[in-house]
Amino acid sequence: MTTEFQEINIQIPRTDKPRVVIIGGGFAGLNIMKELDTRHYQIVVLDRHNYHTFQPLLYQVATAGLEPGSIAGPIRHLIEDNEEIFFRMAKVTQLNLERKTVTTPVGELRYDYLIIACGSRTNYFGKDEQFKEALPLKQIPQALNLRSHILQNFEKAVNTTDSYELRSLLNIVIVGGGPTGVEVAGALGELRSHVLPKDYPELNFRQMQIYLVEGMPRLLGGMSDKAGKKAIKYLKDFDINIMLNTMLESYNGKQVQLSNGEMIPSQTLIWAAGVKGNVIPGLPEEVLERDRILVDEHNRVRGFQEVFAVGDIAQMSTEKHPKGHPMLAPVAIQQGTLLAKNLNRMALGKPQKPFRYTNKGYMATVGRNRAVVDMPNGWSFGGFMAWLAWMFIHLMYLIGFRNKLVVFNNWIWNYFTYDRGIRLIIRPFDKEEKKKQREAEISGV
Amino acid sequence: MTTEFQEINIQIPRTDKPRVVIIGGGFAGLNIMKELDTRHYQIVVLDRHNYHTFQPLLYQVATAGLEPGSIAGPIRHLIEDNEEIFFRMAKVTQLNLERKTVTTPVGELRYDYLIIACGSRTNYFGKDEQFKEALPLKQIPQALNLRSHILQNFEKAVNTTDSYELRSLLNIVIVGGGPTGVEVAGALGELRSHVLPKDYPELNFRQMQIYLVEGMPRLLGGMSDKAGKKAIKYLKDFDINIMLNTMLESYNGKQVQLSNGEMIPSQTLIWAAGVKGNVIPGLPEEVLERDRILVDEHNRVRGFQEVFAVGDIAQMSTEKHPKGHPMLAPVAIQQGTLLAKNLNRMALGKPQKPFRYTNKGYMATVGRNRAVVDMPNGWSFGGFMAWLAWMFIHLMYLIGFRNKLVVFNNWIWNYFTYDRGIRLIIRPFDKEEKKKQREAEISGV
Numbered sequence: 073m074t075t076e077f078q079e080i081n082i083q084i085p086r087t088d089k090p091r092v093v094i095i096g097g098g099f100a101g102l103n104i105m106k107e108l109d110t111r112h113y114q115i116v117v118l119d120r121h122n123y124h125t126f127q128p129l130l131y132q133v134a135t136a137g138l139e140p141g142s143i144a145g146p147i148r149h150l151i152e153d154n155e156e157i158f159f160r161m162a163k164v165t166q167l168n169l170e171r172k173t174v175t176t177p178v179g180e181l182r183y184d185y186l187i188i189a190c191g192s193r194t195n196y197f198g199k200d201e202q203f204k205e206a207l208p209l210k211q212i213p214q215a216l217n218l219r220s221h222i223l224q225n226f227e228k229a230v231n232t233t234d235s236y237e238l239r240s241l242l243n244i245v246i247v248g249g250g251p252t253g254v255e256v257a258g259a260l261g262e263l264r265s266h267v268l269p270k271d272y273p274e275l276n277f278r279q280m281q282i283y284l285v286e287g288m289p290r291l292l293g294g295m296s297d298k299a300g301k302k303a304i305k306y307l308k309d310f311d312i313n314i315m316l317n318t319m320l321e322s323y324n325g326k327q328v329q330l331s332n333g334e335m336i337p338s339q340t341l342i343w344a345a346g347v348k349g350n351v352i353p354g355l356p357e358e359v360l361e362r363d364r365i366l367v368d369e370h371n372r373v374r375g376f377q378e379v380f381a382v383g384d385i386a387q388m389s390t391e392k393h394p395k396g397h398p399m400l401a402p403v404a405i406q407q408g409t410l411l412a413k414n415l416n417r418m419a420l421g422k423p424q425k426p427f428r429y430t431n432k433g434y435m436a437t438v439g440r441n442r443a444v445v446d447m448p449n450g451w452s453f454g455g456f457m458a459w460l461a462w463m464f465i466h467l468m469y470l471i472g473f474r475n476k477l478v479v480f481n482n483w484i485w486n487y488f489t490y491d492r493g494i495r496l497i498i499r500p501f502d503k504e505e506k507k508k509q510r511e512a513e514i515s516g517v
Numbered sequence: 518m519t520t521e522f523q524e525i526n527i528q529i530p531r532t533d534k535p536r537v538v539i540i541g542g543g544f545a546g547l548n549i550m551k552e553l554d555t556r557h558y559q560i561v562v563l564d565r566h567n568y569h570t571f572q573p574l575l576y577q578v579a580t581a582g583l584e585p586g587s588i589a590g591p592i593r594h595l596i597e598d599n600e601e602i603f604f605r606m607a608k609v610t611q612l613n614l615e616r617k618t619v620t621t622p623v624g625e626l627r628y629d630y631l632i633i634a635c636g637s638r639t640n641y642f643g644k645d646e647q648f649k650e651a652l653p654l655k656q657i658p659q660a661l662n663l664r665s666h667i668l669q670n671f672e673k674a675v676n677t678t679d680s681y682e683l684r685s686l687l688n689i690v691i692v693g694g695g696p697t698g699v700e701v702a703g704a705l706g707e708l709r710s711h712v713l714p715k716d717y718p719e720l721n722f723r724q725m726q727i728y729l730v731e732g733m734p735r736l737l738g739g740m741s742d743k744a745g746k747k748a749i750k751y752l753k754d755f756d757i758n759i760m761l762n763t764m765l766e767s768y769n770g771k772q773v774q775l776s777n778g779e780m781i782p783s784q785t786l787i788w789a790a791g792v793k794g795n796v797i798p799g800l801p802e803e804v805l806e807r808d809r810i811l812v813d814e815h816n817r818v819r820g821f822q823e824v825f826a827v828g829d830i831a832q833m834s835t836e837k838h839p840k841g842h843p844m845l846a847p848v849a850i851q852q853g854t855l856l857a858k859n860l861n862r863m864a865l866g867k868p869q870k871p872f873r874y875t876n877k878g879y880m881a882t883v884g885r886n887r888a889v890v891d892m893p894n895g896w897s898f899g900g901f902m903a904w905l906a907w908m909f910i911h912l913m914y915l916i917g918f919r920n921k922l923v924v925f926n927n928w929i930w931n932y933f934t935y936d937r938g939i940r941l942i943i944r945p946f947d948k949e950e951k952k953k954q955r956e957a958e959i960s961g962v
Contacts, residue, residue, distance in 0.1 A: 081676065082676060083675065083676050083677075083678065083719075121941075121942065122668060122672060122940075122941065122942045123941045123942070123943075139584040139585075139586045139587075140584075140941070140943055141584045141938065141939040141941060142584075144941050144943070145938075146716070146938075146940050146941060148716040148717070148940075149715075149716065149936075149938075149940075152715040152716060152718075155718055158719075160672075160675065160676065161669075161672040161942070178673075178676050179676065212943055213943060213944055216943070223567060224606075227567060227605075227606040228623075230528065230605065231526065231527060231528050231605065231623050231624065232528075233528065270593075270594075270597040271591070271593040271594065271597060272593070273597075273600055274528075274603070472938075474930060474934075474936070474938045475938075477926075477930070478926075481922075481923075481926060485919060485922070489919075491594075491919070493586065493590075493591075493594075493917075493919045493920075494586040495567075495591050495593075495594075496566075496567065496568045496585070496586060496589050496591060497566065497567045497568070497606070498568075498585055498589070498657055498658060498661070499658055499944070504953070508949070
């Protein structure tokens, strides 16, 4: 091992094992930690947060169904049984591939192997400035801000006499008809049916419109036609206004201008239209393609023997997926697991295996008793059974027994009481908070 | 009824029933809502938050044992079955007793009867500026900030080589040996024994000292001598350093200077030394005494037939309590309930009853299996039975069945796993957040 570089600042004991630095404690990073053999490697995990976020349930935090703590798990808790795995809460701001270090605000860290697993962030498709009043839903603080914002608007609405202002406070527009958009629309529809009219008897909820806007001619583009159609049917059960073939033209925080000419007064525009790789500066341009890192079938970054990228940030073309893989948790889990196994094999001088994505199916839920499932064999189903399957799978993949239990209990409670107990404005989402969120978002925090 | 005053801004339908405006949705406010008869009165509740906070368990939010949502309940949920009770989320900034209105940022509101039940806030005994680096623990955002702050310090500590800096990051000083101080010290002692060493194997926890500083010669001044002594014994089981007869001299955010000459390096000073009434401008000076409002035995503010004050903010002298009542939940609950009943009696032309405080006992917990209880009959006990009693009483008084269930489940989980699942830094407590908290505190928000 080369040892001529001194650690600057980040304090990790140097052993004679090669050090693997993992950037990101998401699905990919967690599965690498789990599989990578610490008899061969020292592992250092870096993340800007001290917790893992179970992103598939973020929308339930935003809609007052779950507490943040039930979908987040402290990373240190996950590694507490292994002394060869280190965690440092630090956002990597720069990769120094020649020096073999990463730079963070708390110092530099030397690696022998680097695994970039820092996931994705909200994609405004270059219109970041134009759509700056839109509300993203990709991290826990953003979900809490959204929850506060919606509740604050209702508290304002009860005190508003201007009818245009009132409609703009009540209306909610969701841009993006993928799983997040569909799930958040359904959850808001449920809130409007079961919770809000009891909380705000002074408001007329027929004045509250929820819009789901999608640029394509269908919903759930990554799923089957049947699933897309079922989603439309289910959303209509909750009185969601679905606008297909429609794009967002502009938004000033009060009024939504759509490509079909419609103007909707709304102070809440939820942006669920897409994500992009969370690229860290320091990578040569030739390994980047549309904000993702080009990797080979072993998740190795082109031209760097000791640098890997996995999950949402990685762009891997295989015979079966020439355009790359979907930016979804199962891909991250499978790539992370395989990469760890390959590194273990490498340490033993064994040959490595190329990545082959195993499609285990796709699913999305719309609300109580309603979900859609596409099975890997092409079979597609919906309704109550799909909804049970959705819950079961999400509980299974949720990290940690405590969180499984808490989420399960919450779901049971919410199902039978029709209640959402956490409609609290703990931290108001004010201008200052909005500015902070915006700055963090632009810098990828 | 006088109706010549027009409502300015706050929109509440005017009926022919007299309007009771309640400022504050704490223990006093909630019990008035519950008891006051809406056949005789229209009720409007104003609170700066949209939720009630169960303050006795705040310290468990600060120490990663409970989520905020399990000790907070949406006020609207509590009133949803009664159309004659209105809620407005608004902080009252001014009382206009001659005009019979209150001023809020969202407008003015006319009252027929006013009940001031806005509780208390942290008391720095005039040294607000001097102790500005101290961390208060009186509201949910403050508890979350404290949780973040402590965890952030540990994340910094693993990367620190300077031994003084390291000690200042690990050490925690709690000022105030009342129930809050004792409970938070015990909870931190438990964290240090059972959770932190697993999370941070790279740190030596013998370097982490927890100090409980109290100006009086004993702990739990409001309870029996026996309870105070037991608390000391229990805290010593958790290796808490107890300093009696000691005052805080100064604190610069890094170093604690005590009156006994000791200097403790610590970046965490928790201020649990006292509270004071949350006085709203607009009251004549003659009804104020040391930040509390002087009331008669019917909780009526001197000289104002239609204005009342209850709970922590009220200063009532009775024969048995010539110096006033303790600023505790049971007093607020009993005063609120009696005032509502008296107003109901008044509407029926019946005579009113004077307030007599029923002491139902006092209790404080130190940690697992350890608590102290003083019974009203003078009997005092501690240990496991006291701890069970403490849990039972707190669950009983917790508002709402959902919260009881969630807290109960969490306690079971924490007890058997020795775990604290919510050690998450969701919103880092940075300089900007500190400034915000400070400003809110000074203005009484």
